[in-house]
Structure formats: structure tokens, C-alpha cells
Amino acid sequence: MISIATLGPKGSDGYRAAHQYSPDARLVLYNRIPDIVEAYLREEVDFAFVPIYNTREGDIKEYFRLQQLLTNGY
Secondary structure (H helix, E strand, O other): OOEEEEEOOOOOHHHHHHHHHOOOOEEEEEOOHHHHHHHHHOOOOOEEOOOOEEOOOEEOHHHHHHHOOOOOOO
């Protein structure tokens, strides 16, 4: 079974997106994007789902900064 880190809580947009991607996956919910990326970098999860755009605020610049830490994944 794969594991996916995403923003919580259960029922949030991130949760629903991860569940739609892989209904049988173990979803690990976090409150902050850096925690999601760190879990992925520590190989605690197989995938990290993070938002890159917010319709109210535009680009989520924090995501783009954290993406530079990734040497694999996309």
C-alpha cells in the first residue's frame, strides 16, 4: 500500500485529491506544507501532495521554495 502526505483535515481539498489519486492509499495528514515535504524527504511517505495555487491568494510561494529541496519527485 502506498502512502501519501497531504494537507488535512480529513475531507479537505488535499485529502480529497489524494484519495481520488489512490483510493486505497494510506493518507497522512499534516497542517503545514513544510511538514509534508520533510516527510517525503525522510521517505516516511511515498508521495507528497501539496497545493501550488490558491484561488484567493494566487501562487503559493512557499511551495516553490520548498520544491528546490527535492532531488527526486515532481
